Amino acid sequence: MLKNIICLLGGIAMFTCSHAQDIVKSKTYPVGAFQYPLDLPPSTAGSFGELRANHFHSGLDFRTNRRIGYPVHAAMYGYVSRLRVQLGGFGNAVYLTHPNGYTTVYGHLDHLTPELAKAVRQYQYEHQTYEADFRLQPFQFPVTKGQLIAISGNTGASGGPHLHFEIRDSLTEETVNPQLFGLTIPDNIPPAINSITLYHLNGHPFSENTLRQYYDVSGAGGNYRLTKPQTLFLSGDIGFGITAYDQNSSSVNRNGFYSLQLKVDGRTVYTFAVERFAFDQTHAINGYIDYPQYIKARRWIQKCFVPPGSHISLYPQSEDRGVVSFRDTLLHDVEYVVKDIAGNTSTLKLKVQSSIAKDRPVVNYTGTRFRYDQRNEFNSGPLKVVVSPGNLYDDVDFQYSLLPQKPGTYSATHRVHNRLTPIHLNYDLWIKPDASIGSLANKAVIVNAMGGSVGGIYQDGYVKAKPASFGDFYIRIDTVAPIITPINIRNGSNLAGVRSIALRTSDNLSGVKTVVGKIDGKWILLEQDYKTRVFRYTFDESITAGKHTFEVTVTDQKDNVSQYAAAFNR
Known part of the structure; x- marks a missing residue:
């Protein structure tokens, strides 16, 4: 009997049923081509496709004994095709492309090997940015199977030390369940x-x-x-x-x-x-x-x-x-x-x-019917809503109501349907501000009563934004500059022997847009920890002994600016 047979179900979809395990899958994957990326017994804290807030989990989360510092190895030979640094997300990540048509991804890394770290640092300084995402030339950094590429960590939006590992189709960039490639986890427990x-x-x-x-x-x-x-x-x-x-x-x-x-x-x-x-x-x-x-x-x-x-x-x-x-x-x-x-x-x-x-039970439905496969528009005068095709999962009986104005706001509160109906990406929301907004219009943002600012641009007499959820919305004005809180530096500090300068920033409404640090007028790399929200500059050999000036400029989404400066000795 053949190991795999093709089953036609319902005349709609074909998929393969493996007799050995009776696993639903659409194709056969190269079992044995990849090795485990860690020198640890395979154990996972997260499975492929499991349910997470707003997304399916895209890989396997390999456990690292609640510690950082384990060697991470290339799962197969190939080359480094992409390097990425995110504030949240994967944090520090390496992408390897392999000759069998797949790409492996390694996320939440503490740090990369020196040659890869050098490439990242060069990109960051050339573009004057902490977050980085760039592709490399094929075989600029070739790797062999099992080669050390990084050290495991806890960077980005990680809930604790572990290695996030993915296998992607290099052509379609779809992510594929790594266990289908033979990277199995011991399991004799039914769901x-x-x-x-x-x-x-x-x-x-x-x-x-x-x-x-x-x-x-x-x-x-x-x-x-x-x-x-x-x-x-x-x-x-x-x-x-x-x-x-x-x-x-x-x-x-x-x-x-x-x-x-x-x-x-x-x-x-x-x-x-x-x-x-x-x-x-x-x-x-x-x-x-x-x-x-x-x-x-x-x-x-x-x-x-x-x-x-x-x-x-x-x-x-x-x-x-x-x-x-x-x-x-x-x-x-x-x-x-x-x-x-x-x-x-x-x-x-x-x-x-x-x-x-x-x-049958009977339920009465009211409202304006929004169709999932059509462009839907609602216009009450002071409010406009446009939902494009593909952003609703089902038809919606759209509801709208006008609520009393809140103190300190520049519009009524608009109840745009309810937060129990999901949006796939976003939709267009326009709110007409009060006439009193005047010259402050360029400082206006739309606020979701449940989740803070969703942004906003003043245009054609409306403040416009693209929220990712329905809810209660109103307009506020952001004229307050961000707050800068130095942690280990003040004017006249002696930082000899200190490894780094640290600070925190916060903003009351629209959110921080940029944080720019300089020493003696030259741009420096401020790394940010997603979990602690601490910005940190680590001294290197370019900062010699003597007197220096540190300065940081923080700008929010409405271009309100704060600055901090301090002289220090090194």
């Missing part, structure tokens, strides 16, 4: 199922108003059942959801599972699998989960039906988008099949008694 949710859709868009039924689940060892065994009586168009997680044998961390299939009477009607995805799809996690429940209660319910406006490769198959129509009077078998990438499987079986349509 755990906590609960299920039923959604009464019945032709309406999914929203916070969709009627839900929640059921707790019990079980172990891969076999699960409803905590209160019962036949479920359903009618009309039903969506299913699940709350579940996975663990491997090397860690106590709760991670994401690999695949989920929903079967009705033995027929697979929906498949989800974390094989690969493109980065412009990652925000679609908010269409995949029950977003209203996540916002209100931080519950990670994974919907087993596909939003009509979501187009991501993590849905390899579905029939009628996974929405099941119960329109007869028969008893049906429904089964959830949840798997990890090692093939460990958990199942939950339900009995559903279908009933005729007269038993």
Whole structure:
């Protein structure tokens, strides 16, 4: 029997079912081509594709014993193709391109090897920037398999010391599950199922108003059942959801599972699998989960039906988008099949008694219908909203209301729908300010009552911005300069023997745009730690013994400027 067969499901999508592990995947990957990047027993704190706030996790997080300082090795021979320094994100990162069509990525690094660090520092000084992202010529820095490229760390938006590791398709730049290449993690534990949710859709868009039924689940060892065994009586168009997680044998961390299939009477009607995805799809996690429940209660319910406006490769198959129509009077078998990438499987079986349509719950929907696949515009006079196609996952019954003006603001408060409906990227929001704004218009920003400034540019009588969420918005004025707080320097300081100069900056509203440091009038590199928000200049040989002047200029998004200067001895 062939190891892999091609299965046509629902006449929609083809994918490969490996007999050895029965893993859903679209193609075969070169097992054994890559080695583990660390000299440590493989253990992960984060799995590929698991659920994170506003994104699917794009790689494996290899544990480093809660320490920095472990050697990081090239997973395969090739060359350094890209170097990156981010304030947040991956922090310090190295990208290697390999001859088999894949690129590996290594993130949150403490520091790079000297020749790579030199290339980064040269770029930073040439462009006078801390953040850097640049590509290198092929084979400018060739590497062999296993070669040291960096030291593990905790830079960027890391929650603790670890190595973030990815394998990407070099042509499409899609990120691919590294475990499909044989970089496996010891695992004999099946996924755990906590609960299920039923959604009464019945032709309406999914929203916070969709009627839900929640059921707790019990079980172990891969076999699960409803905590209160019962036949479920359903009618009309039903969506299913699940709350579940996975663990491997090397860690106590709760991670994401690999695949989920929903079967009705033995027929697979929906498949989800974390094989690969493109980065412009990652925000679609908010269409995949029950977003209203996540916002209100931080519950990670994974919907087993596909939003009509979501187009991501993590849905390899579905029939009628996974929405099941119960329109007869028969008893049906429904089964959830949840798997990890090692093939460990958990199942939950339900009995559903279908009933005729007269038993369907009825919900009345009001508002202006926004279509997920069209350009939508709303204009109340003092407010305009434009949502482009591709930014809604489903149709939305758009709601708007005008609220009382808050003290210190320059417009009424506009309730733009609600924060329970996700936006894929952003939309255009225009708010007309009060006439009193006058010459302060160029200092105006739009503020989300739940999340601070979303930016703003005054044009054509409106303040315009591109928020990434709905909510309550109003206009404020930012005329306050940022604050500079020196940590270890003051005028006349003796810094002989001191390794670095440190300071903090903050801004009250629009946010810091630039921080420029100089010594004796020459630009210096101020490195910033994302977690502590500390800017730090590390002395090098260019600063000789004697008297010097340190100065820093901080500008916010509305061009309010603060400066600090101090003479010091070295």
